[in-house]
Amino acid sequence: MKFNGRIFFVSLLVGLASQVSIGLMINDFRVSAGIIALVILLLYYENLKPVQTGLLSGFMVYIFRLFLYLLTNGNIKDVIVSYQLEILFYLFYSFIYALLIDKVDKNNINSVFMVLIISDFSANLVEMFTRTRFLITYYQWQIIPTLLIIALARSGIIWAALNMFKYYRMFLIKEEHEERYKRLLWLTSELKTEVYWIEKNMDNIERVMSESYKLFEKIKLNVEKESWASMALSIARDIHEIKKENLLVVRGIKQITENQFDDKGMNFKDIINILSETMKREINRIKKNVELVFHLQDDFYTLKHYYIMSILRNLIMNSIDAMPDLKEGAKIEVIHRMEKDQHVLIVADNGSGIEEENLKHIFSPGFSTKIDYSTGEINRGLGLSVVKYIVEELLKGSIEVSSVKGKGTNFIMYIPRESLEVDLDENIHSRR
Incomplete structure (x- = not known):
């Protein structure tokens, strides 16, 4: 569903919901369920x-009320102006709501509840005073507490609905996680057989390496020439057997993972929620004081959730490693935005940065600037080469990097929309 189409669809639902209403003491002043529908849909989309x-x-709402009045009374002349003030109510409500909602945490339902009360009560006051000013309608001051009660009641209904959605969503996520955990256990048990063959092949590889070195020594010393051919043939035969067994292992692992992880896909926001939780836990584990922040422009449904998780996890871990231990204000930002028909993913940090001469090599397999000089251990640098392969080869996108030594590094990925999104029910895009 296109963006403008969604606004029209939401407005249509609000218009229908507004027909559930009650009248108060002022002529044509009605309290309806339309605003309940509007707020819930604004929070959903x-x-x-x-x-x-x-x-x-x-x-x-105005059109619906005029139409129904025409059906029941046959003439709308008396209410054309009066009903127009419904538009004023919705305009002021949405304006106050927009002004306040960005100042609170939308995930905190109690904070949202307070915004809704203020928006409802204020918009009703504006409509009521406008009616008395321009329609010369008599009102009593006693109606103001009634308007506050109405604001509390309607906002309370929305608060209850949001809590129901929240706990229902948590229930669904829990079920999904339990199902994935069961599949993971099954996958683990299946993989144990393949691990046995891998371990067996490691012993065979060690033996072949030993035989190869013996042959090398004989050739180097120019001794026992009559055994060279038979030893070389034996080594080739052993390597061929190892290759056959490795092919079986690879085929078995592919079959297991394809069968057990035939997932239907995920929403992008769910991927980010999982990634945020695991990465923040990792930051706490290694005891680094790093702030991890996510900025998402849009949501979409994808079957490439493992790819997205892999590239973002690798880049975030890279940024964490690049942070000096005692750096003040250490921060990593993961940013998503849309540019035409592309998803743009950015992982930016204010860490130690990369030397300019190293930038052109960082995507090369094996290249790394991370060396533990106390142990001699080197990080083999496969992470960034994997990221580049996934982005460019599997997702048909591109990746760029910019860095300033001592100030930080930015990785920017451009991925075509059709490589990530899946159309379900008119394309589940921007879906909460």
Whole structure:
């Protein structure tokens, strides 16, 4: 569903919901369920602009009320102006909501509840005073507490609905995680057989290496020439056997992983939630004071969740490793945005940076600047080459890197939309 189409769809639902209403003491002043529908849908479709959606919803409510009045009374002349103030209510509600909602944590339902009360009560006051000012309608001051009660009641319904959605979503996620855990256990048990063959081949490889070295020594010393051919043939035969067994192992692992991880896909936000939780736990484990922040423009459904998880995890771990232990204000940002038909993923840190002469080599397998001089251990640098392979070969995208020594590093990936997104129910895009 296209963006403008979604605004129209939401407004239509709000218009329908607004027909559930009650009248108060002021003529044509009605309290409806439309605003409940509007807020829930605004929270569900996060990228909808509240003011535009609220304004169109107000027009839709106005049209619905005029139409129903025409059906029941046959003439709308008496209510054309009066009903227009419904638009004013929805406009002010959405304006106040938009003004306040970005100042609170949307994941904190109690904070959202307070925003809703203020928006509802204030918009009702504006509508009520406008009616009394321009329609010369009499009202009593006693209605103001009633409006506060209405704001509390409607906001309370939304609060209850949001809690229900939250716990239902947690229940579904728990079920999904349990199912994945079962499959992981089964995968582990299946892989143990393949591990046995890998361990067996390691012994065979050690033996072949030993035989190869013996042959090398004989050739070097120019002794026992009559045994060279038979030893070389034996080594070749052993390598051929190892190759056959490795092919069986690779085939077995592929079959197991394809069968056990035939997942239906995930929403991008769910991938990021899992990644955020695991990476922050890793930061705590290694006792580094690093802030990890995610900025997501959009949500989408993808079957490439393992690829996304792999590239972002590798880049975040790279950034964590690049952070000096005692750095103040250490920060890693993961940013997602849309540019035309591309997803742009950025992993930026303010760590130690990369020397300019090393930038052109960092995607080469085996290249690394990470050496533990106390042990001599070298990080073999496969992570970035894997990232480059996934982004460019598997996802048909591109990756760029920029870095300033002592200031930080930015990795920017451009991935075509069709490489990541899957259309389900008119393309589940921007879906909460």
